[in-house]
Amino acid sequence: MSAEQPGTTLAVSTVIFALRPDATSGLMTLWLPLVRRTREPYEGHWALPGGWLPDDEELATAAARTLRETTSLTPTYLEQLYTFGALDRSPGRRVISVVYWALVQSVEAAQVTVGENVKWFPADALPQLAFDHNRIVEYALWRLRTKMEYSRVAHAFLGETFTLSQLREVHEAVLQRPLDPANFRRSMEASGSIVDTGERLAGARNRPPRLYRYNAELLAPSGAPSRRRPSEIPERPHTARPTPGESS
Amino acid sequence: MSAEQPGTTLAVSTVIFALRPDATSGLMTLWLPLVRRTREPYEGHWALPGGWLPDDEELATAAARTLRETTSLTPTYLEQLYTFGALDRSPGRRVISVVYWALVQSVEAAQVTVGENVKWFPADALPQLAFDHNRIVEYALWRLRTKMEYSRVAHAFLGETFTLSQLREVHEAVLQRPLDPANFRRSMEASGSIVDTGERLAGARNRPPRLYRYNAELLAPSGAPSRRRPSEIPERPHTARPTPGESS
DNA sequence: TCAAAAGTGTTCCTGTTACACCCATGT
DNA sequence: ACATGGGTGTAACAGGAACACTTTTGA
Known part of the structure; x- marks a missing residue:
């Protein structure tokens, strides 16, 4: 009944959206910052910003911190998206990810300079990401677009x-x-x-x-x-x- | 970066809805099964069916099992609702609950006999429940009602x-x-x-x-x-x- | 033949879409 | 003056709400 789960780890990730001008057309389009993984699994792949959930931190707070640490920005909107917990989503141990999605202001996002391991990508043309992150972004995009309408x-x-x-x-x-x-x-x-x-x-x-x-x-x-x-x-x-x- | 969280425990709970005739009016209304807690915290209070998440079980599967163990029914609809993880939602250790909501068929639900520690309650007239379960049911009810419309x-x-x-x-x-x-x-x-x-x-x-x-x-x-x-x-x-x- | 619910038709109303048109400002 | 986007007016259309009316069964 009261089985502990040492083999399961809890993580928090965030899909961060900002509007930035498209390189060629100049039109505003959706972008999101990703971080390059520096260790296995998926070393070298791009992934959503996130990290393990500290025992003493609220879920939304952890998501906001994640966002601040990668983009140095404060979210103007932050909402829980979904919790992903499929057994096979991470090789090795089981990871349950509580995923949030966030919006940041365009004017601030335009000023952010990024490094080698953090880069902005157009939301509609992402590379192959680590884990199930492509599917997560796809869902977050759908949520943003439908939510925008109502x-x-x-x-x-x-x-x-x-x-x-x-x-x-x-x-x-x-x-x-x-x-x-x-x-x-x-x-x-x-x-x-x-x-x-x-x-x-x-x-x-x-x-x-x-x-x-x-x-x-x-x-x-x-x-x-x-x-x-x-x-x-x-x-x-x-x-x-x-x-x-x-x-x- | 890679801090484990032994102080955090993962649970899965389910809000189960069924339509049953109202005792007095005979009209169909929403009911849900609750279980009585047999230990602290909240001993004696009614709570949502649920349990700790086994390392090797999918989230939705755990929710369906929970449902089957309490009502002996198979859900015809099962969907993730929200993940509740506030620091103070459970006295003592921290518990993160991935909550699902489910629908079961009325005709089957009508046959189910329940025991001392499992009872059906009208969804709109619940007693004081354990933990933050009143709020969870309220949200699930809202989800069901809005989803029904579209x-x-x-x-x-x-x-x-x-x-x-x-x-x-x-x-x-x-x-x-x-x-x-x-x-x-x-x-x-x-x-x-x-x-x-x-x-x-x-x-x-x-x-x-x-x-x-x-x-x-x-x-x-x-x-x-x-x-x-x-x-x-x-x-x-x-x-x-x-x-x-x-x-x- | 009557009660009760199934099923059809029609009108009204409201909100959305498409588009014509005028307004105010900087160059 | 004129180009450019700001802002208003309006007709056409689509979908929903309200409700009158016909149909088919069992008692």
């Missing part, structure tokens, strides 16, 4: 204030399709997720756009069960998807 | 074939509101999730209804990342909700 995570890529164009650019980059500016404006205003600051952004050679702020009144749906009662305000819908296939 | 999990409560009334009764019981039979029929037929068997169910003193079968063609969205490519067929929307508040 939730209000986009602002996590932006700063305190932003224009509707900037917000739309985020949506377009994540969803990989153009959105009608007029309709986008209306749907955002209708959702109540943004607030007009009254200020405008001058400088461009066109009509100065309004600056908006994220509306923190509406409680943010994060994907994790909340301590408080669930929101009475239903959010927007999203599309469903099979989970990582642990059961299949 | 996915096709309802058939998991039913047998191989079923009438539209039976399917609607499941939806009504879970969502706790009446649904228009005409519109329900059309939305089900339009979704393509059910197939007419050609047979009818006679016996009642009214027009014999058609018998339908679940359409397994459309891949079932389960909530876990799949090994295959994600469905190209977007499912129906659902409403969002904050996750367990691990981060708050």
Whole structure:
């Protein structure tokens, strides 16, 4: 009944997303930082940032630390993704990985300089990664994209204030399709997720756009069960998807 | 870097849902089986079925076993819910619980006889449970209800074939509101999730209804990342909700 | 023939999509 | 003045909700 499990180890990994301009097109696209493994198994392969879970550290805290240690950034969004625990996912001993996904601000991410063993990759063109990390990223990508459609995570890529164009650019980059500016404006205003600051952004050679702020009144749906009662305000819908296939 | 965690223990628990008739009204409502704790901590309190994770058992398999050991039933639906790992969630040593949720068929659940230490409770009127299990059930309930609206999990409560009334009764019981039979029929037929068997169910003193079968063609969205490519067929929307508040 | 549930038809309403058009600013 | 994106208006369409109505069985 009370069997201990010395052969099982607990790890925490994080899929970190940032928007960075594409090398050739200049358009914003999704990138994520990976670390090169310096030991077996999978030595030399790229892998998700992570590490063993200390006994005295919260899961989300460990994920945030991981993120800070690799990118020197603070996540503006952090949510548990899934726990991967298949017997064969790591050669040798069994490893159970509680995986989080995070968003960091684009402007900060653009400044980060990386070393030999840390590199940013376009989310849609990854090399062969260590362990089951390709599948994990694929799932995280799916989560981000569907969540973008019904939730209000986009602002996590932006700063305190932003224009509707900037917000739309985020949506377009994540969803990989153009959105009608007029309709986008209306749907955002209708959702109540943004607030007009009254200020405008001058400088461009066109009509100065309004600056908006994220509306923190509406409680943010994060994907994790909340301590408080669930929101009475239903959010927007999203599309469903099979989970990582642990059961299949 | 490679710190072991002897002070942390891994457990698997499952929230098991079944539909059973309400004692007074006779209407179908959600119930779940709980087990009474026979030792500290929380001795005497009711808790979710579960146990320590063996080193050589898959997570989902452990969840299914747990379910079988308590209810003698086989789950028709099983999906990972969330991993709870707050430092203070268990007095004494640290316990990380990977929680699953499951659905079992109503007809089978109705036959199950339970003992002194296993009892079914109405999902909406639970006593004070051990650990953070009240919060876990609350989150599982939310997941079931939102998933019911955009996915096709309802058939998991039913047998191989079923009438539209039976399917609607499941939806009504879970969502706790009446649904228009005409519109329900059309939305089900339009979704393509059910197939007419050609047979009818006679016996009642009214027009014999058609018998339908679940359409397994459309891949079932389960909530876990799949090994295959994600469905190209977007499912129906659902409403969002904050996750367990691990981060708050 | 009547009650009860199966099943069909139709209208209303709301939210989304597509796109035409005007507005304000820097060069 | 004009190019450029900001911002508004509006018609067409699709899907859902409400509800009247017909059909088929057992009693």
